[in-house]
Amino acid sequence: MKILCICHRIPYPPDKGDKIRSFNQVRALSKNHRVHLAFLIDDPADRVHLPAVQGLGATVDWAYRDPYASAARAALALPSRTPLSVAAFHSPALHRKIANRIREERPDAALVFSTAMAPYVWGERGMAKVLDLVDADSAKWRSYADYHAPPMSWIYREEARRLARYEIAAVEDFDEAVVVSEAEAEILRSGGSRRKITVIPGGVDVDYFQPEPNAPETGAEPAMVFCGAMDYLPNIDAVLAFSSEVFPLIRSQEPASTFYIVGRNPTPAVRRLADVPGVVVTGSVPDTRPYLRRSRVAVAPLRIARGIQYKVLEAMAMGLPVVGTRAAFQGIGATPEDGIRIGDSPREAAEAVLEFLRSPDARGRSSVGVREFVMRRHRWEGHYAMLEALLQGACARRAGAPLGIAP
Numbered sequence: 001m002k003i004l005c006i007c008h009r010i011p012y013p014p015d016k017g018d019k020i021r022s023f024n025q026v027r028a029l030s031k032n033h034r035v036h037l038a039f040l041i042d043d044p045a046d047r048v049h050l051p052a053v054q055g056l057g058a059t060v061d062w063a064y065r066d067p068y069a070s071a072a073r074a075a076l077a078l079p080s081r082t083p084l085s086v087a088a089f090h091s092p093a094l095h096r097k098i099a100n101r102i103r104e105e106r107p108d109a110a111l112v113f114s115t116a117m118a119p120y121v122w123g124e125r126g127m128a129k130v131l132d133l134v135d136a137d138s139a140k141w142r143s144y145a146d147y148h149a150p151p152m153s154w155i156y157r158e159e160a161r162r163l164a165r166y167e168i169a170a171v172e173d174f175d176e177a178v179v180v181s182e183a184e185a186e187i188l189r190s191g192g193s194r195r196k197i198t199v200i201p202g203g204v205d206v207d208y209f210q211p212e213p214n215a216p217e218t219g220a221e222p223a224m225v226f227c228g229a230m231d232y233l234p235n236i237d238a239v240l241a242f243s244s245e246v247f248p249l250i251r252s253q254e255p256a257s258t259f260y261i262v263g264r265n266p267t268p269a270v271r272r273l274a275d276v277p278g279v280v281v282t283g284s285v286p287d288t289r290p291y292l293r294r295s296r297v298a299v300a301p302l303r304i305a306r307g308i309q310y311k312v313l314e315a316m317a318m319g320l321p322v323v324g325t326r327a328a329f330q331g332i333g334a335t336p337e338d339g340i341r342i343g344d345s346p347r348e349a350a351e352a353v354l355e356f357l358r359s360p361d362a363r364g365r366s367s368v369g370v371r372e373f374v375m376r377r378h379r380w381e382g383h384y385a386m387l388e389a390l391l392q393g394a395c396a397r398r399a400g401a402p403l404g405i406a407p
Contacts, residue, residue, distance in 0.1 A: 001033045001034070001107075001108040001109055001391065001392075001395060002033070002034045002036070002105055002106070002107045002108050002109075003029055003033050003034070003035050003036070003107060003108065003109050003110070003111060003391065004035075004036045004038065004098070004101065004102065004105075004107040004109070004110040004111070004121075004127070005022075005025070005026050005029065005035055005036070005037045005038070005058070005110075005111045005112075005113070006038045006039070006098065006110065006111070006112045006113060006117045006120055006121070007022045007026075007037070007038070007039040007040075007113045007114075007117070008039070008040060008089055008113060008114045008116050008117050009022075009039060009040060009041070009042060009046075010039050010040075010041050010046050010049060010050075010053060010062065011023040011025075011026055011037075011039065011053065012046075012049045012052050012053050013049060013052075015229075015264075016228075016229045016232075016310075017202075017307075017308065017309070017310045018113070018114070018134065020202070020310050021113075021132075021134060021180075021202055021308075022113045024203065024205075024380050024383070024384075025111065025113075025132075025383075025387060026056055026058060027056055028380070028383075028384040028387070028388075029111070029387075029388075029391075030056050030057040030058050031057075032388075035056075035057065035058035035059075036058060036059045036061070036101050036105060036107060037053065037056070037058040037059065037060050037061070038060075038061040038062065038094060038097060038098050038101065038120070039060075039061075039062050039094075040062065040063055040064070040065040040089065040091055040094060041062055041063070041064050041065065042064075042065040042067065042070070044064070050062070059101075061094065061097040061098065061101055062094070062097075063091045063093040063094035063097065064093075065089070065091055070088045070089070071088070073087045073088055073090055074087050074088040081162060081165075082162065082166075083116075083159055083162040083163045083166050084155075084159050084162070085116050085137070085141075085159065085163065086115070086116050086118075086119065086163075086166060088116075089116040089117060090119065094120070095119075095120055098120050098121070102121075102124065102126070102127070106126065106127075107127050108127055108128065108395050109127055109128040109129070109130065109391050109394060109395050109398075110124070110127055110128070110129045110130070111130050111132065111387075111391065112129065112130070112131050112132065112174070113132050113134070114132070114133065114134060114137075115131070115133050115137055115163070115166065115167050115170050116137075118131055118170040118173070118174070122170075122173055123173065127398065128175050128176075128391070128394035128395045128397070128398040129173070129174040129175050129176075129394070130174060130175060130176040130177075130178060130390060130391060130394055131170060131171065131174040131176070131177050131178065132178040132179075132200075133167065133170075133171070133177060133178065133179050133184070133188075134178075134179065134180055134184075134307055135179065135180065135184050135306040135307035136164075136167060136179065136184045136187040136188055136191075136306070137163050137167070137306075138159075138160045138161075138163035138164035138167055138187070138191075139160070139184075139187050139306060140160075140304070140306045141156050141157075141159045141160035141163060142156070142157065142160040143304045143306075144156040144160075144233065144304065145157040145160060147237065147303070147304060164191050167188060167191065167193075168188065168191050168192050168193050171188060171193050171195045171197070172193070172194065172195055174195075175394040175397065175398060176195075176196075176198060176390050176393075176394050177193070177195050177196075177197050177198065178197075178198050178199075178200050178387075178390070179197060179198075179199060179200075179307070180199070180200065180201055180202050180307040180308045180331050181199060181201065181307055181308065181330065181331035181332075181333075182199055183330050183331060184199075184306070184307055184331070185197040185198075185199055198386070198390060200383055200386045200387060200390075201308065201331075201332075201333075201377065201378055201382075201383065202307070202308035202310060202313065202331075202378065202383070203313075203378050203379055203380035203381075203382065203383045204310065204313040204314055204316075204317045204374055204378050204379070204380070205317075205380065206317050206374060206375060206379055209289065209292075209314045209317035209318050210317060210318060210319075210371075211318055211319035211367065211371065212293050212318075221258060221294055221295070221296070222254055222256055222257045222258070222296060222357045223257065223258040223259070223260060223294060223295040223296060224250075224257070224258075224259050224260070224295055224296070224297045224298065224299050224323075224353055224357070225259075225260040225262060225291050225292060225295040225297075225298050225299070225315075225320075226238065226239055226242070226259070226260070226261050226262065226263075226298070226299050226300070226301075226311070227262045227263055227288045227291070227292070227298070227311045227314070227315070228262075228263045228311050229263050229264055229265065230261065230263040230264065230265055230266035230267065230270045230281075230283075231264070231265035231266070231267055233304065234302055234303075234304040234305055235263065235302075236267055236269065236270055237302075237303055237304055238300070238301045238302045238303065238304075239261050239270060239273065239301075240269060240270070240273070241301060241303065242259070242299060242301040242349070243259065243273050243276055243279055245346040246299075246301065246343075246346045246349045246350050246353070247259050247276070247278065247279065249346060249347065249350035250350050250353055250354060250357070251277070251278055253350075253354055254354065254357055254358075257278060257357060258278050258279075258280060259278055259279045259280070259299075260280050260282065260291050260294075260295060261273060261279065261280065261281045261282065262282045262285055262288055262291045263282075263283075263284070264283065264284035265283075265284070266281050266283055288314070289318065292314070292315055292318050292320055293318070295320065296320075296321070296356055296357050296363060297320065297321045297322070297323055297353055297356040297357065297363075298311075298312070298315035298320050298321070298322045298323075299322070299323050299324065299349070299353065300312050300322055300323070300324030300325065300328035300329075301324065301325060301328075301343075301349060302324065302325055302327050302328040303325060303327065304327070305325070305327035305328050305330065305331075306331070307331045308331040308332060309324075309328050309329075309331065309332065312324060312328055312329065312332060313332065313374060313378055315370075316334070316339075316340070316370035316371065316373060316374045317370075317371065317374045317378075318371075319367035319368070319370060319371040320367070320370070321339065321340070321341070321356045321362070321363055321366035321367065321370065322340045322341070322370065323340070323341045323342075323343050323349055323352040323353050323356070324340065324341075324342065324343070325342065325343065325344050325349075326342055326344055329342065332377075332378070333377060334370070334373055337369075338369050338370060338372075338373040339365065339366035339367070339368070339369025339370040339373065340366070340369075340370060341355075341356075341366075
């Protein structure tokens with residue numbers, strides 16, 4: 001097949017949730033199909049990664065998303081019904097390139113990553129179309145509204161309302177719609193979607209993220225770790241809350257314990273956490289695995305969370321116990337029987353972390369359970385098989401169906 005893959009950001013390096021999923025999709029599809037890749041670059045520094053993306057075997061079309069122009073388009077959308085995030089990701093230059101690619105190559109299928117990119121093929125009927133929404137973003141903006149005061153809460157709530165309507169319209173325009181978890185699918189169904197919603201969970205590279213062979217477990221320091229992009233609101237909120245509400249409870253019982261905050265672009269508020277005794281803010285690191293290996297437990301104190309938390313899956317794949325909120329695990333499906341611990345209150349979280357810091361037996365049992373869970377439920381091979389079948393089925397139906405009418 002010839003497959004047009006459209007992403008809202010360059011799918012490299014695969015170091016955050018959206019890029020991890022899109023990178024692995026493109027890499028897998030390029031092995032057996034001719035892939036045409038189109039995306040936006042919103043950080044000029046990311047241009048250095050273009051050769052790596054081209055090395056995946058796909059042709060590449062891209063456009064720069066200027067932050068000022070993006071903000072202007074979002075502002076201009078305020079009087080309309082268009083979601084601000086959809087307007088912000090509109091690029092006339094990329095739209096022209098995609099239209100030219102469709103006209104010249106006549107792809108069999110389009111795989112579109114995220115609702116914001118749906119307009120680039122809206123109404124196209126000459127190919128099968130699969131929309132990977134990943135998450136129901138409308139619910140994310142609704143959560144943002146709950147954690148902010150006016151006027152931002154008003155804007156976030158209005159964006160949630162617009163996106164909820166737009167997500168349903170986008171799903172109806174495509175042949176197939178995909179999300180990462182049943183919880184996300186239920187949001188779309190309850191919003192009125194008549195289209196079948198397919199759940200394709202996120203995966204993890206279990207060969208890259210794996211327990212260190214023959215490593216002496218007792219060598220791990222009494223440390224906990226959080227990995228994630230530290231300019232992303234849910235992650236910022238999580239580490240600020242953990243450092244102020246949970247870590248002091250842990251530190252009072254284990255004075256030598258350390259909390260590693262590992263991730264790029266820490267905001268000033270996150271950087272200031274390094275002034276707290278026992279807290280280490282690393283900033284960008286080339287590899288998160290050394291910090292996972294030197295810690296006894298990973299924490300995922302996310303109060304705002306949608307879909308799959310890859311940071312949780314990566315820790316579990318390495319056999320590291322994870323203590324997190326229910327929201328952090330909702331897209332993964334793990335339960336305490338699988339070796340994780342749920343701590344929604346500061347006291348619950350602190351007690352669970354202290355158990356893993358102090359008990360080699362508890363860590364050992366959890367290590368086996370979390371690794372086995374990931375191997376059983378979240379390997380990329382299962383993701384590839386489901387995505388391939390979905391694309392093949394959509395193409396087969398499109399080939400045998402009469403042309404539809406664009407809405």
